[in-house]
Amino acid sequence: MRSSEFLITTHRETPADAEIISHQLMLRSGLIRKLSAGLYTWMPVGLRVLRKVEQVVREEMEAAGALELAMPMVQPAELWQESGRWEKYGPELLRIQDRHQRDFCLGPTHEEVITEIVRGEINSYKQLPLSLYQIQNKVRDEIRPRFGIMRAREFLMKDAYSFHVSRKSLETTYQRMHEAYSKIFARLGLEFRPVLADTGSIGGSTSHEFHVLADSGEDAIAFSDGSDYAANVELAEATADLSTRPAPSETMSTIATPGVKTIGDLCAALSIAEEKTAKTLFVEAAGGGLIALVIRGDHELNAIKAEKHSLIASPLRMAAEEEVTALTGAAFGSLGPVNLQVPVIVDYSAALCADFVCGANVDNQHLQGVNWDRDVTSYETADLRSVVAGDPSPDGQGRLQIRRGIEVGHIFQLGSQYSEAMNATVLDEHGKSVALEMGCYGIGVSRIVAAAIEQNHDDRGICWPSTMAPFQLAIVPLNMHKSEAVATAAESLYKSCIELGIEVLLDDRTERPGVKFSDIELLGIPHRIVIGDRSLATGSLEYQGRRDAESQSLAQSAALEFLKERLG
RNA sequence: CGGGGCGUAGCGCAGUCUGGUAGCGCACCACACUGGGGGUGUGGUGGUCGUCGGUUCAAAUCCGGCCGCCCCGACCA
Numbered sequence: 301m302r303s304s305e306f307l308i309t310t311h312r313e314t315p316a317d318a319e320i321i322s323h324q325l326m327l328r329s330g331l332i333r334k335l336s337a338g339l340y341t342w343m344p345v346g347l348r349v350l351r352k353v354e355q356v357v358r359e360e361m362e363a364a365g366a367l368e369l370a371m372p373m374v375q376p377a378e379l380w381q382e383s384g385r386w387e388k389y390g391p392e393l394l395r396i397q398d399r400h401q402r403d404f405c406l407g408p409t410h411e412e413v414i415t416e417i418v419r420g421e422i423n424s425y426k427q428l429p430l431s432l433y434q435i436q437n438k439v440r441d442e443i444r445p446r447f448g449i450m451r452a453r454e455f456l457m458k459d460a461y462s463f464h465v466s467r468k469s470l471e472t473t474y475q476r477m478h479e480a481y482s483k484i485f486a487r488l489g490l491e492f493r494p495v496l497a498d499t500g501s502i503g504g505s506t507s508h509e510f511h512v513l514a515d516s517g518e519d520a521i522a523f524s525d526g527s528d529y530a531a532n533v534e535l536a537e538a539t540a541d542l543s544t545r546p547a548p549s550e551t552m553s554t555i556a557t558p559g560v561k562t563i564g565d566l567c568a569a570l571s572i573a574e575e576k577t578a579k580t581l582f583v584e585a586a587g588g589g590l591i592a593l594v595i596r597g598d599h600e601l602n603a604i605k606a607e608k609h610s611l612i613a614s615p616l617r618m619a620a621e622e623e624v625t626a627l628t629g630a631a632f633g634s635l636g637p638v639n640l641q642v643p644v645i646v647d648y649s650a651a652l653c654a655d656f657v658c659g660a661n662v663d664n665q666h667l668q669g670v671n672w673d674r675d676v677t678s679y680e681t682a683d684l685r686s687v688v689a690g691d692p693s694p695d696g697q698g699r700l701q702i703r704r705g706i707e708v709g710h711i712f713q714l715g716s717q718y719s720e721a722m723n724a725t726v727l728d729e730h731g732k733s734v735a736l737e738m739g740c741y742g743i744g745v746s747r748i749v750a751a752a753i754e755q756n757h758d759d760r761g762i763c764w765p766s767t768m769a770p771f772q773l774a775i776v777p778l779n780m781h782k783s784e785a786v787a788t789a790a791e792s793l794y795k796s797c798i799e800l801g802i803e804v805l806l807d808d809r810t811e812r813p814g815v816k817f818s819d820i821e822l823l824g825i826p827h828r829i830v831i832g833d834r835s836l837a838t839g840s841l842e843y844q845g846r847r848d849a850e851s852q853s854l855a856q857s858a859a860l861e862f863l864k865e866r867l868g
Numbered sequence: 869c870g871g872g873g874c875g876u877a878g879c880g881c882a883g884u885c886u887g888g889u890a891g892c893g894c895a896c897c898a899c900a901c902u903g904g905g906g907g908u909g910u911g912g913u914g915g916u917c918g919u920c921g922g923u924u925c926a927a928a929u930c931c932g933g934c935c936g937c938c939c940c941g942a943c944c945a
Contacts, residue, residue: 312894312906313880317938327879337937392943409945443869443943457945509945518944603942707945744945779903814905821905832904842904 301771302794303807307344309333310819320516322753323448325762329822331749338445338453345823346749348770350456353748354435356487356767357458364480366431366460371413373437377403379412383721394441394453406439411718411740414461418736419724425465428726428736429473433460435745447516450706450750460741465728467715470737474506474713477741481510481709488748489765490708491755495521496531497710498604506713510743511705514754521705522687526698533702534604536687537694540648550655550669552638557666561633563597566666570657574598578650578658578670580635582619582627585643586611590619590627594637594646596653599685606684611643634659636667637676644679646672651681706751707744714738762824763846771805772867773797774825778813778832789841789856790831796860802867821846827867829859 309330318324326332331346342350358368380386380393386405394406407413414432422430438457445453460477464470478494485492490512497509509532511521523530531537560566567574577597583606585591591611595601607614621632627642628635636658637644650656657668672679691700719725719736728734749768756763766772775797777790790806797804805825807816813832820828830842830851841859843866844851854862 311879315879316881317874319939390943438945440944444939444941446939451944455945459945710945742945747945782903812903812905812907814907817905819906830904834904 301803301805303805303809306805308809308819308823309343310822318448320447320450320754321757322450322516322750325753325757325822326448326750329762329824332449334448338442338451340449340452340454345770349749349764349768350746352768352770353488353745354456354458357435357484357743357745360480360484360487361433361458361460363483364431364476366433366462368434369432370434370436371407371410371417373407373439374404375407375410375413377405379416379722380405383412383415383718385412392440392442394439407436408438408440409457409740409742410434410459411461411714411738412722415718415722415724415738418461418463419719419722422463422736423726425726425728429462429464429469431460431462431473431477433458433741448750449746451518452746455744456746458743458745462739462741463719463724464737464739465726465734467737470713470715470739474711474739477711477739478508481711481741481743484743485510485512485708488752488767489756490748490752492708493521493523493530493703493705495523495705496535498532498535505715508711509705509707510709510711512708512748512751512755513703514706514751515704516754517704517706519705519707520702522691522700522702524693524695524698525701527693527695529693529695529697531694533686534602536700538648538683538685538687538691539694540652542648542651542681545652545672546654548654548669548671548674550671552667552669552671552675554660554662555666555668556664557634558664560664560666565633566657567597570668572657576653576656578637578653578656580637580659582624582635582642584613584617584619586613588613590623590642592635592637592640592642592644593684594644594650594658594679595685596647596650599647599649599688601684602686605682605686609645609682609684611645628661630659630661630663634661634663634665636661636670637679638667638670644676645684646679646681647684648681649685651679706747706754708748708751709741709743711741712739714740756824758847760818761822764824764826766826766868769803769824769826771803771823771825773802773804773827773829773863774820774823775804775806776813776816776820776828776830777806777808778816778830780808781810783833785836786831786833789836793829793831793841793859797863800860800864802863827863829854829863 311328314324315327318327330343332340396404435458437454439454442453445451462473492512494508494510497507520533522533522536560569563577574597578594579597581593582590603616606612607616625631654671655669658670660667687700689702693700716735724736725733753762775794777786780787794806826846828844835842839856840853842851843854
């Protein structure tokens with residue numbers, strides 16, 4: 301490709317509303333252009349990158365035995381009503397009507413459509429297992445589109461679905477997909493982690509998310525430094541051995557704590573560590589009324605864990621201050637678990653404390669030297685908090701570290717919930733009709749592009765992993781329009797590269813050298829050859845890798861061999 | 869949806885408080901010089917100031933409605 305015949309739309313200034321580095325660089329390098337909130341055009345260079353990612357995904361899906369198909373983006377409401385998700389999915393499902401006022405939606409995912417296809421086409425266990433996938437634009441009317449392509453309202457996704465007669469077969473394919481995903485992200489040169497995940501709105505049992513590690517990630521993931529354990533912090537188990545609780549050494553006493561409202565205030569006033577305190581939160585109980593949750597002062601309540609508890613209402617609702625005061629007689633800031641008239645659930649870590657400090661349920665008073673069983677006799681324990689760095693790994697090996705991640709893939713064992721709701725069955729080997737076991741597997745193809753930039757950039761721009769680069773090589777002739785020698789050498793090398801099948805960009809624009817260098821670096825092209833009169837005089841060219849600090853001189857005659865080897 | 873902020877040329881911004889014929893930088897076009905890291909000069913192109921209404925002799929500027937965009941929270945590939 302010649303840049304004079306291509307469209308390079310780089311910008312010198314960073315748009316004001318781009319927050320994270322990948323968004324800034326994607327806009328500056330002209331990969332994408334915003335049309336509206338969360339809606340982006342992929343410009344020619346950007347599309348080349350997107351296609352590269354797509355290609356790797358496609359190859360690994362095929363290798364994992366999945367077959368590509370293409371389903372419609374517009375889907376009839378009836379299918380969604382059948383699965384129950386027309387109501388359940390909520391406003392993120394972008395609904396439209398046709399000219400006859402029939403309801404449709406723009407597909408945010410395709411479980412309904414694929415199940416409809418399979419129930420019509422597959423009748424026998426002999427046709428199973430079957431894995432089908434597509435790479436297609438998805439539409440989700442996100443509450444808050446953000447970070448450019450990272451959380452867009454329309455985005456490119458690879459979605460795969462597998463069908464089985466047995467749980468065991470599902471597990472085999474799930475494992476195969478898990479491996480395929482790991483291969484994909486490794487081939488794309490990304491630092492990633494598979495983590496145990498919550499199944500969320502899609503449903504099902506077992507689930508893993510694949511996260512690209514990056515400080516700008518929207519998710520926190522916990523992983524062990526002593527084993528392979530990794531989980532979304534929402535899900536990571538906080539364990540504690542209650543038999544190791546120290547015996548009480550103090551008697552319980554009341555202390556005046558005027559003006560103390562927070563754990564921070566309390567610790568400052570008494571000069572104690574936050575681990576020596578307990579905070580008491582009131583939430584709605586499952587059958588109505590309130591229930592008290594006790595967490596160690598330095599920990600945070602995990603809403604997902606809490607609402608899974610049978611005594612706690614789901615979704616979680618924090619009690620209003622009036623409700624709490626009516627119950628305890630005290631305002632926020634002086635609450636505690638002693639002598640409560642409602643059930644008490646204590647987080648494991650808080651239950652491990654002895655001689656701790658908590659609110660007295662009297663304004664401006666706290667209790668110290670409080671001990672479980674002696675001072676609070678009726679309570680139960682549960683895992684209610686989010687893990688923090690340094691917690692023991694739930695598998696007993698090592699300690700947890702917490703890093704931020706960008707979710708680029710998510711795989712689920714769905715089981716039979718969709719096939720049952722939509723009556724997708726086959727005959728098994730005994731001639732018996734059985735509901736299909738189903739798995740689903742998603743990859744955010746467009747999000748990967750942004751995630752890769754988060755991990756691969758420097759102060760000059762993007763540094764693409766070679767598998768994702770829009771071009772492998774840039775040939776930059778200097779003053780080509782004035783120097784016959786430069787023009788000849790550039791054209792000749794360009795032609796040879798094309799013959800070798802190298803994806804090469806010849807920057808034949810009549811721009812000044814600085815402009816060309818900046819653009820090529822901003823665009824992140826992995827390899828660069830500079831051709832100028834100065835080096836040609838000695839029969840040489842200059843090579844520089846995108847991540848190299850310095851360029852190196854190449855004999856003109858050896859350039860092709862060098863490139864062949866360097867570019868693989 | 870709740871809280872905060874912003875809408876002036878393709879991009880980044882000033883001008884709004886204190887009303888008086890719309891400006892700067894980048895980009896773009898032409899010419900000249902220049903030619904190994906976003907060069908210089910001269911001359912240009914491009915804006916119903918988000919939108920609708922109101923106040924006024926006069927509105928980018930004051931007042932009101934609406935729309936859009938961004939940031940913080942609940943969602944997810």
